[in-house]
Amino acid sequence: MKSPNAIEFESELKLGLRNMWYPICQSAHVKDRPLGLRRLGSDIVVWRDSRGKVHTHDDRCLHRGAKLSLGRILNDMLRCAYHGWCYDSSGQCIAIPTSHTAQVKLAPRLRLESFETQERAGLVWVFFAEDRSAAAPPLVIPEELEDPAYSGFICEAEWKASWMLILENLADPMHGPFLHGQSLTLSRGTLEDEMRTTRHPDGFLVEREGQRGVNFDWAEFYCRDSMWVRLDIPLPFGPKGILRILCFATPIDEDRSLVYFLRYRNLSGWKRAYWRFLYKTFWERQHSKVIDEDRRILESQRGAQCRIAEHLSNSDRGVTELRKLLREKIACRAPQ
Ligand code: FES
Ligand SMILES: [Fe+2]
CATH class of the missing domain: 2.102.10.10 (Rieske [2Fe-2S] iron-sulphur domain)
Incomplete structure (x- = not known):
């Protein structure tokens, strides 16, 4: 049973x-x-x-x-x-x-x-659409993507994992200092923390209570007629500061997904040009190593089977909140 x-x-x-x-x-x-x-x-x-x-x-x-x-x-x-x-x-x-x-x-x-x-x-x-005759609502995307103050690059990959695992991974900041502990960007900070989730009208925020701006410390989920995740990671140099990442997951099949990490920075002048140059010559490869660590873990979870044997802890509050939000979304669409 x-x-x-x-x-x-x-x-x-x-x-x-x-x-x-x-x-x-x-x-x-x-x-x-x-x-x-x-x-x-x-x-x-x-x-x-x-x-x-x-x-x-x-x-x-x-x-x-x-x-x-x-x-x-x-x-x-x-x-x-x-x-x-x-x-x-x-x-x-x-x-x-x-x-x-x-x-x-x-x-x-x-x-x-x-x-x-x-x-x-x-x-x-x-x-x-469920019903192809219905008109599509306006498409809402993160404002950074069309704000001239920001400049960015598209990173695209195909992973052998359910899109749900990709979203759950993004709702789980505590994996940062462990899985990515050897990286240039995500090696700092404490290994233990309390997690907090806060609902807002468009989705929710999951954040570490004990640190900000040190590692992958928070993620903001937008979930209405489109779904995406906003998060920051600190760059230690080149130039030093925040790298904003806008993440999207699109299912291909039940166990394959297309993932996008749009990496944007609010920089101008020589700093923007310097970062864009360094991104192509250095950072892109470093970031690829980090997301490949995610890919290997998610592909190892064997889809929905991982849920059957899972034991969630306090540090998984973001995962729990995401599942709750999606269930609510399904419920409000179900025929009454
Ligand atoms: S024209 Fe014959 S299958 Fe398309
Ligand atoms: Fe990760």
Whole structure:
């Protein structure tokens, strides 16, 4: 019999919460060919029209189900490689070159499922709706990403771990001085502390009570129609100060995720130029070592199985708060 304490991932969470915006790829990766991606357990095709606007649809031709991402973009249409059926940017089938009758009678009745898509801060964002006919809410992203006072870089990775484990790792500042204790950025501070969580209308804050500005000491979760985490880590030099990290996790499948760490600094003049130079020549590699430590741990947790044998302590207050928040979010969406 399953232990009463056993917690598995809620089925609504395994492939990501619906009715949310997620970053699905970098803008720079959508070029002049259709791009096939798997996100939230679905195959989608992303393409750019001649005005530069990005569109997203189900990656399945309505003729015989071939992947449209194997086709090409022709005169602002998505053209299937198999028999040449064409779709416009709204997903409407507008050409069936193999049959005049089908072109006249069938094509007008066929439309690909489409997703609301936006490009912001160098990323392509898609709204994964439960009900595709409903309009998407405005996309809210961290203000640093569009504030000219900040300058930053995108770090993208694919991990063999559930997006839930990625979020839980971000809600757990106490792992900083242990897992990353050999790093240049996260080796300082005490190894024991009390944790505090504070709810706010858009999410919650988890923080160490005993220290600030020393290690990964706090994380702020935003969870409304998009979900992201804000945190700071101190840089000891180059130039010394705070590195702000905006984190996003997008499920690929139940046990694979796309992660983004957008690293931003509020610097101007020579300090900005110096940091940008050092980032490319030095810091990027150092930060990669740190997130690779996270990746190895999360991939070792074997998905939801880790929850069956877990024993949470006071230092896991952020993890508990995150789970509570997500359960509330699921509950308020459930049909009454
Ligand atoms: S499967 Fe796409 S045109 Fe035939
Ligand atoms: Fe970490």
